[in-house]
Amino acid sequence: MKNNAADKFILFSLRFITYAIVLVVGYILFDIIKNGAPALNWQFVSTFPRRSGAEGGIFPAIVGTLYLVVGTIAVSLPLGVGGAIYLAEYADQGRFNTLIRLAIITLAGVPSIVFGLFGLGLFVLFCGFGPSILAGSLTLACMVLPTIIVASEESLRAVPKGFRDASLALGATKWEMIRTNILPYSLSGMITGSILGIGRAAGETAPILLTVAAFYLPRLPKSFFDQVMALPYHLYILATQHPEADRIRHMQYGTALVLLLLVLGLSLGAILIRTHFRKKFRW
Amino acid sequence: MSRSRKLHITDKLMRLLLVSAASTSVLIVCLIFLFLFKEAGPFAFKPGLEKLLDSQWIPVSFQEEHFGVGPLLSGSALVTALAMLVTVPISVLVAIYIAEIARPAEREFLKPFIEILASIPSVVLGFFGLLVVAPLVKTLFGLSTGLTALTGALLLSLMAIPTIISLSEDALVSVPYALKNASLALGASHLQTIFRVTLPAALPGIVAAVMLGIGRVIGETMAVLMVTGNSAILTFSPLASVRTMTATIAAEMGEVPFGSIHYQALFWIGIILLGITFALNIIAQRVLKKYGMMK
Amino acid sequence: MVEQSIYPKDLEMVITTNQVNFFYGLTQALFDISLLIPAKHVTALIGPSGCGKSTFLRCLNRMNDTIPHSRVEGEISINQKDIYAPGTDVVELRKEVGMVFQKSNPFPKSIFDNVAYGPRIHGEKNPKRLAEIVEHSLQQAAIWDEVKDRLHANAMGLSGGQQQRLCIARALAVGPRILLMDEPASALDPKATMRIEDLIGELRTNYTIVIVTHNMQQAARVSDYTAFFYEGQLIECDATPKIFTNPRQKQTEDYITGRFG
Numbered sequence: 007m008k009n010n011a012a013d014k015f016i017l018f019s020l021r022f023i024t025y026a027i028v029l030v031v032g033y034i035l036f037d038i039i040k041n042g043a044p045a046l047n048w049q050f051v052s053t054f055p056r057r058s059g060a061e062g063g064i065f066p067a068i069v070g071t072l073y074l075v076v077g078t079i080a081v082s083l084p085l086g087v088g089g090a091i092y093l094a095e096y097a098d099q100g101r102f103n104t105l106i107r108l109a110i111i112t113l114a115g116v117p118s119i120v121f122g123l124f125g126l127g128l129f130v131l132f133c134g135f136g137p138s139i140l141a142g143s144l145t146l147a148c149m150v151l152p153t154i155i156v157a158s159e160e161s162l163r164a165v166p167k168g169f170r171d172a173s174l175a176l177g178a179t180k181w182e183m184i185r186t187n188i189l190p191y192s193l194s195g196m197i198t199g200s201i202l203g204i205g206r207a208a209g210e211t212a213p214i215l216l217t218v219a220a221f222y223l224p225r226l227p228k229s230f231f232d233q234v235m236a237l238p239y240h241l242y243i244l245a246t247q248h249p250e251a252d253r254i255r256h257m258q259y260g261t262a263l264v265l266l267l268l269v270l271g272l273s274l275g276a277i278l279i280r281t282h283f284r285k286k287f288r289w
Numbered sequence: 290m291s292r293s294r295k296l297h298i299t300d301k302l303m304r305l306l307l308v309s310a311a312s313t314s315v316l317i318v319c320l321i322f323l324f325l326f327k328e329a330g331p332f333a334f335k336p337g338l339e340k341l342l343d344s345q346w347i348p349v350s351f352q353e354e355h356f357g358v359g360p361l362l363s364g365s366a367l368v369t370a371l372a373m374l375v376t377v378p379i380s381v382l383v384a385i386y387i388a389e390i391a392r393p394a395e396r397e398f399l400k401p402f403i404e405i406l407a408s409i410p411s412v413v414l415g416f417f418g419l420l421v422v423a424p425l426v427k428t429l430f431g432l433s434t435g436l437t438a439l440t441g442a443l444l445l446s447l448m449a450i451p452t453i454i455s456l457s458e459d460a461l462v463s464v465p466y467a468l469k470n471a472s473l474a475l476g477a478s479h480l481q482t483i484f485r486v487t488l489p490a491a492l493p494g495i496v497a498a499v500m501l502g503i504g505r506v507i508g509e510t511m512a513v514l515m516v517t518g519n520s521a522i523l524t525f526s527p528l529a530s531v532r533t534m535t536a537t538i539a540a541e542m543g544e545v546p547f548g549s550i551h552y553q554a555l556f557w558i559g560i561i562l563l564g565i566t567f568a569l570n571i572i573a574q575r576v577l578k579k580y581g582m583m584k
Numbered sequence: 585m586v587e588q589s590i591y592p593k594d595l596e597m598v599i600t601t602n603q604v605n606f607f608y609g610l611t612q613a614l615f616d617i618s619l620l621i622p623a624k625h626v627t628a629l630i631g632p633s634g635c636g637k638s639t640f641l642r643c644l645n646r647m648n649d650t651i652p653h654s655r656v657e658g659e660i661s662i663n664q665k666d667i668y669a670p671g672t673d674v675v676e677l678r679k680e681v682g683m684v685f686q687k688s689n690p691f692p693k694s695i696f697d698n699v700a701y702g703p704r705i706h707g708e709k710n711p712k713r714l715a716e717i718v719e720h721s722l723q724q725a726a727i728w729d730e731v732k733d734r735l736h737a738n739a740m741g742l743s744g745g746q747q748q749r750l751c752i753a754r755a756l757a758v759g760p761r762i763l764l765m766d767e768p769a770s771a772l773d774p775k776a777t778m779r780i781e782d783l784i785g786e787l788r789t790n791y792t793i794v795i796v797t798h799n800m801q802q803a804a805r806v807s808d809y810t811a812f813f814y815e816g817q818l819i820e821c822d823a824t825p826k827i828f829t830n831p832r833q834k835q836t837e838d839y840i841t842g843r844f845g
Contacts, residue, residue, distance in 0.1 A: 028399065038413065086310075116508070117510065117562050119562070123538065148321075172754070175645060175683035177679045208410075215539055245415075246514075
């Protein structure tokens with residue numbers, strides 16, 4: 007072996023850098039968990055904030071985030087899955103397809119704050135929804151749409167071609183073939199993709215900054231047209247604009263931890279679903 | 290036959306629905322451009338686009354307002370450049386380790402960590418940056434505040450690293466076995482093969498990954514908003530406080546009167562951001578496409 | 585190109601094709617194919633790779649429709665009806681004309697659900713009738729005895745040969761009278777191949793079979809009539825014994841004796 011010492015050094019450095027990153031990630035998690043855990047108790051997640059968030063709980067922020075997530079998925083899932091089915095199974099118009107793909111790539115690259123501006127201009131102002139769950143969900147839906155389409159299309163394409171041929175040859179119409187012989191097997195991939203999309207939607211601040219988020223709402227929202235509190239925005243305000251920011255670290259850490267647990271929990275759920283379905287349908 | 294007719298009608302209907310669903314992505318992109326320009330438009334006439342070329346960004350002032358995006362562009366550029374300086378070497382080296390050197394068991398352990406890093410919300414990272422990284426930078430360099438471009442860059446690299454690692458890893462893994470085998474058969478060591486054959490072959494994919502990473506970094510809002518200090522000045526010093534384009538929009542939009550010139554200027558910043566990320570995306574796709582053909 | 589005289593006078597033709605031309609976009613793959621397929625006999629399509637035999641086969645149940653930019657010219661009639669006439673119900677066509685593919689493609693469902701898939705999508709819901717259809721089809725495909733005790737086991741657990749016979753049962757379950765087979769045994773070992781060939785012999789009493797094969801000995805073993813395709817053209821079609829011992833065209837003779845392909 008030539009240059010054994012040099013090789014060993016390079017290997018060592020590569021390993022070192024890699025595990026340094028692992029350590030950094032680990033430390034971030036550790037820091038948040040260590041400082042946030044003490045704040046986590048039943049009161050924290052189930053009561054309203056008092057004194058502008060310096061005391062009390064973050065219940066409305068959790069509820070708000072959940073509302074936004076549900077709203078986002080309700081809009082983006084059908085559109086995303088539908089678009090993916092079209093791209094994977096129909097897609098016979100060359101130019102139109104290229105256009106759609108270009109649109110998806112473009113959407114995937116739009117900065118989150120620009121989505122916020124877009125949501126403000128279209129949903130809040132032009133459509134007249136005002137800052138509301140509706141405006142926020144629609145904006146977030148636009149943002150996660152590419153993620154859902156890409157994940158869904160991948161899971162559709164993973165279904166072997168033979169299934170389609172066999173199904174059609176037995177006399178199924180195209181939609182019947184898709185419904186009975188492709189969707190059931192690609193469902194898990196679509197669910198995984200959607201959950202990842204939800205995770206992103208739950209954690210984003212910039213798009214909701216301008217379209218829905220409020221900091222201190224005394225009541226829970228009553229309709230889609232209400233504003234709402236949300237975890238990411240709550241954390242942001244608590245940490246940067248609260249007059250007592252220095253003294254309410256535990257509230258901030260608690261909020262950060264809840265948000266982190268939510269997002270990581272969703273990712274974990276997605277992975278578990280994927281593994282479960284992988285075992286069920288093998289081909 | 291009624292059943293058959295029903296089936297065919299359903300078939301046609303579903304096709305229509307699916308086409309509509311697919312078209313929404315195109316529709317949304319058009320709407321984004323449309324509405325950004327709609328809100329920003331009037332600025333072009335009064336006071337005129339050349340105002341964006343001013344050297345200062347002082348949108349609220351008792352004397353004269355300036356809407357020069359220069360300082361903001363430089364803020365974004367500085368932070369991005371610093372971030373990339375840190376990110377690219379680290380990401381590529383880690384990608385090499387994961388793709389070429391790590392044992393399968395190690396890989397199963399490492400990949401989730403990268404995914405976790407990718408899923409951490411930016412506001413949480415910003416918060417961590419505020420409480421841990423900023424004081425660190427402050428003590429390390431003896432500054433009056435830890436809210437600097439450097440701090441922002443460090444956080445941004447944490448966000449870009451997972452993206453670039455996973456895309457670079459894909460690129461490395463797709464290098465055909467035939468090339469690696471040929472090199473090994475000629476007597477090269479595993480490491481020599483990696484650096485002389487695999488890495489160059491994967492370069493287009495890695496370059497595309499970096500471009501997408503840059504796009505992600507330029508577009509990031511919350512983390513930089515919380516830690517870069519928010520002072521809109523033109524500077525090249527990593528230890529200075531700066532303001533990025535994204536942070537400007539996020540910070541000032543909340544208090545700006547609707548339809549005012551300041552409001553429109555903020556939308557223009559959005560348009561510039563969109564243009565930059567769009568261009569980066571297209572170039573990255575071109576590179577990826579060319580790479581696909583090279584296989 | 586094909587003379588009626590090679591067939592006995594009163595033989596019923598279930599498929600007639602006349603001057604069929606097929607295009608993939610701008611590339612022409614079939615040139616003026618005029619071929620007759622007699623009822624309840626086995627017709628084999630042979631020829632080297634890329635000669636168009638599979639393409640022709642897929643025209644018969646309009647599976648080529650799934651290929652974008654494909655085009656058929658000429659006439660293909662099944663039971664005296666032009667299957668490319670506008671307004672033709674392709675779903676009904678595919679009930680009448682079944683297909684078995686080269687690579688067996690059972691669905692990752694139970695054996696029962698695989699065979700019942702066809703009848704179910706055509707509207708059959710009665711569980712008793714479905715069970716009857718499944719049993720009958722599996723018997724016809726000579727696999728009933730092997731699977732009757734595990735109808736609800738996953739079909740992916742069967743061997744290659746069993747999967748292919750399952751696919752045949754699945755195709756039979758929708759009640760076709762014509763069966764198209766695209767190199768059904770090419771992915772199987774010799775023993776499984778033999779079982780498929782035996783099965784074809786049994787099926788021919790009730791079904792019209794068109795089989796594409798690149799294995800000439802197989803064509804000689806199982807078919808009554810053989811059509812030789814070359815570069816998109818039908819070179820010769822004749823009774824199997826005759827075409828293999830005394831072909832009329834030199835190209836046919838060259839192919840059969842192994843000079844090319």
